[in-house]
Amino acid sequence: MKIDGVASRTIWLQPDGWSVGILDQTMLPHTIVRHTLRTIEDAAHAIKSMQVRGAPLIGVTAAYGVALAMRSDPSDAALKQALGFLAEQRPTAVNLRWALNDLEITLAPLAPKARAAAAYARAGEIAEDDVETCRSIGAHGLRLIRELARDKSGEPVNILTHCNAGWLACVDWGTATSPIYQAHDSGILVHVWVDETRPRCQGSALTAFELAQHGVPYTLIADNAGGHFMQRDCVDMVIVGTDRVTACGDVANKIGTYLKALAAYDNGVPFYVALPYSTIDWSIERGTDIPIEERGADEVLRVQGRLPDGAVASVAISADGTPVRNPAFDVTPAKLVTGFITERGICEASRDGLLSLYPERKSAAA
Numbered sequence: 001m002k003i004d005g006v007a008s009r010t011i012w013l014q015p016d017g018w019s020v021g022i023l024d025q026t027m028l029p030h031t032i033v034r035h036t037l038r039t040i041e042d043a044a045h046a047i048k049s050m051q052v053r054g055a056p057l058i059g060v061t062a063a064y065g066v067a068l069a070m071r072s073d074p075s076d077a078a079l080k081q082a083l084g085f086l087a088e089q090r091p092t093a094v095n096l097r098w099a100l101n102d103l104e105i106t107l108a109p110l111a112p113k114a115r116a117a118a119a120y121a122r123a124g125e126i127a128e129d130d131v132e133t134c135r136s137i138g139a140h141g142l143r144l145i146r147e148l149a150r151d152k153s154g155e156p157v158n159i160l161t162h163c164n165a166g167w168l169a170c171v172d173w174g175t176a177t178s179p180i181y182q183a184h185d186s187g188i189l190v191h192v193w194v195d196e197t198r199p200r201c202q203g204s205a206l207t208a209f210e211l212a213q214h215g216v217p218y219t220l221i222a223d224n225a226g227g228h229f230m231q232r233d234c235v236d237m238v239i240v241g242t243d244r245v246t247a248c249g250d251v252a253n254k255i256g257t258y259l260k261a262l263a264a265y266d267n268g269v270p271f272y273v274a275l276p277y278s279t280i281d282w283s284i285e286r287g288t289d290i291p292i293e294e295r296g297a298d299e300v301l302r303v304q305g306r307l308p309d310g311a312v313a314s315v316a317i318s319a320d321g322t323p324v325r326n327p328a329f330d331v332t333p334a335k336l337v338t339g340f341i342t343e344r345g346i347c348e349a350s351r352d353g354l355l356s357l358y359p360e361r362k363s364a365a366a
């Protein structure tokens, strides 16, 4: 997708052929800052500090992190350490572990001297695969939006989304936003309700930014406003992303997603979750078994924004010493999800639904 009219990705190999460029998402929307990752520590820091974030992008960054590690030490011990170190940076998005597992399977059988080149090649493939996967998610989701548009008599289809499951969370296109971009590009009128998504404001800082850059009409709303707009018939569908879907279809996503799903259920609004195959955790049955990341109190106690003089600053919004809990994700039970939009098509949010699209998993999931 584009920033200021220039085709951009969230992560790329630099022209030197080994260091890795990223867009720093902690500085958006106020400043466009790009960094270069040169070591595994740089990659781990980028994931932990959320310079890169979003389930698919975390996975791609981890893959490049292994490549950077193999460049300096391709031994068995270094490989094991790199995989363990990167895995512990963020616990909920299963794509991180999925990518590391893939790299382990690719690299472990190789002679150490072959590992760095193989790791770069595989990281590049994972990145390209993510682009194609997200493009396909969009093509399938577009059918749903097109159907809704038929009943709108020229009015826009109103889609609510939570957090950022856009191209900034992936390499390109996004998961939840890909159907929206493809609908917009094919001339269907769409309008997006963008949840602010406290505490880190991925909605106001990132989703609003990327929709504006692509020219998609949107309105930013406070997190608590979604239910109100659903009651007033202002939301035709909800599309969100996810960090992990269990084998029976429970969905972990950014904190607050569950409340949106409840409101959608109560108001008969279709609630779709867009995801790539790498987000399905076939080893977990119930959403309650998904590890939920707890983040620092400052994210709740403070907000970051731009001051009148243009400087970006963080300010306190609560009294010093205020006790805080800050779970970064919640779980939406499958029964509240209308369907999954995947790169293979759309299915019911259930074990049978998932297996209808991924029949090769039948023996593993039995």
Ligand SMILES: CSC[C@@H](O)[C@@H](O)C(=O)COP(=O)(O)O
Pocket (backbone or CB within 6 Å): 053, 054, 055, 056, 093, 162, 163, 164, 165, 166, 169, 170, 174, 175, 176, 202, 240, 241, 242, 243, 253, 254, 328
């Ligand atoms: C396609 S991204 C899907 C999810 O990763 C996204 O909705 C989300 O919750 C991101 O959380 P974040 O904490 O910003 O990494």
